[in-house]
Amino acid sequence: RSRVLSGIQPSAGSFHLGNYLGAVRQWVALQESHDAFYTVVDMHAITVPQDPDTLRANTRLSAAQLLAAGIDPERSALFVQSHVREHAELAWIMNCLTGFGEASRMTQFKDKAAKQGAEGTTVGLFTYPVLQVADILLYQAHQVPVGEDQRQHVELTRDLAERFNARYGETFVVPEAYILKETAKIYDLQEPSAKMSKSAASPKGLVNLMDEPKATARKIKSAVTDTETEIRFDRENKPGVSNLLGIYSNLTGVTVQALEEKYAGKGYGALKTDLAEVVVDFVTPFRDRTLEYLDDPATLDKILASGAEKAREVAAPTLAAAYDKVGFLRPL
Numbered sequence: 351r352s353r354v355l356s357g358i359q360p361s362a363g364s365f366h367l368g369n370y371l372g373a374v375r376q377w378v379a380l381q382e383s384h385d386a387f388y389t390v391v392d393m394h395a396i397t398v399p400q401d402p403d404t405l406r407a408n409t410r411l412s413a414a415q416l417l418a419a420g421i422d423p424e425r426s427a428l429f430v431q432s433h434v435r436e437h438a439e440l441a442w443i444m445n446c447l448t449g450f451g452e453a454s455r456m457t458q459f460k461d462k463a464a465k466q467g468a469e470g471t472t473v474g475l476f477t478y479p480v481l482q483v484a485d486i487l488l489y490q491a492h493q494v495p496v497g498e499d500q501r502q503h504v505e506l507t508r509d510l511a512e513r514f515n516a517r518y519g520e521t522f523v524v525p526e527a528y529i530l531k532e533t534a535k536i537y538d539l540q541e542p543s544a545k546m547s548k549s550a551a552s553p554k555g556l557v558n559l560m561d562e563p564k565a566t567a568r569k570i571k572s573a574v575t576d577t578e579t580e581i582r583f584d585r586e587n588k589p590g591v592s593n594l595l596g597i598y599s600n601l602t603g604v605t606v607q608a609l610e611e612k613y614a615g616k617g618y619g620a621l622k623t624d625l626a627e628v629v630v631d632f633v634t635p636f637r638d639r640t641l642e643y644l645d646d647p648a649t650l651d652k653i654l655a656s657g658a659e660k661a662r663e664v665a666a667p668t669l670a671a672a673y674d675k676v677g678f679l680r681p682l
């Protein structure tokens with residue numbers, strides 16, 4: 351069976367609709383057909399300041415949301431990144447293979463560094479993509495289910511796997527990004543040309559799955575559209591309406607074309623009211639399930655411990671092979 355690996359940051363606590371549709375939903379589907387490794391990447395989270403207690407709570411909350419979304423810990427290894435030390439260790443080797451210029455070209459780094467300012471930008475934020483390379487290569491993953499914003503990081507992973515293999519001999523599987531066209535990028539409700547993001551300009555554009563469903567319904571109803579009246583998918587000229595149609599279609603399985611027909615001659619209000627209901631119907635049970643998992647932290651921690659054990663069974667021999675290849679002397 352081929353392998354998949356992906357990760358999600360616990361920094362915001364709640365996942366947003368972009369995280370779910372762009373990534374997590376594919377994780378759930380892929381565990382049927384693949385050996386799956388899914389991780390809450392707390393080490394990535396600390397590339398920007400985090401309050402320690404909040405980070406701990408949000409790490410559990412993230413794991414609970416993954417379970418609520420349908421990750422089955424019997425089939426998938428669900429673990430916390432910092433529980434598997436090999437991530438940091440392989441990242442060091444990968445840091446030593448990455449060009450400074452190469453890392454400087456990562457657009458996510460440039461965006462995030464611009465937000466943090468020169469003094470607030472840590473070296474950890476700079477090498478974040480390289481840690482992500484290690485996350486993927488440790489598991490010899492064939493596919494990496496992510497949103498479009500992560501494509502460049504998966505490309506870097508491919509380059510580094512190939513570089514390592516060429517320099518030291520065949521060691522790593524060269525992975526591919528697994529990005530579904532329909533959900534590659536979910537957009538901000540208020541700024542529909544920008545991706546939905548936890549660091550959105552306004553919280554009104556961001557649909558957090560753990561928010562009160564009523565608040566979520568309000569956000570959908572006040573989504574930005576345009577001055578026309580026609581409900582038509584046209585990303586270029588009607589980004590707001592297209593985003594709503596995309597979310598609607600992805601949550602219900604009804605095609606965009608069928609939605610266009612359904613809403614022909616109707617106003618934006620009707621579309622928004624119905625979509626608000628669709629989203630509320632999705633988030634309400636999701637949220638309840640998450641809270642149930644959170645209610646029993648001992649069980650949650652056991653699931654994560656067993657996930658880390660499964661992860662280490664694959665990560666440890668991969669790291670040992672890499673240590674050998676680069677010429678580290680084995681300790682007695």
Ligand code: AQP
Pocket residue numbers: 357358359360366368369370371372373495496497498499500533534535536537545546547548549550
């Ligand atoms: N808007 C989105 N559409 C589709 N996929 C998305 N992802 C994130 N936003 C969208 C995907 O979600 C997965 C987990 O993301 P992450 O934990 O790496 O967080 P991120 O990419 O940093 O998410 P944000 O909210 O966009 O955070 P900031 O504001 O910090 O950049 C990934 O697979 C990602 O592609």
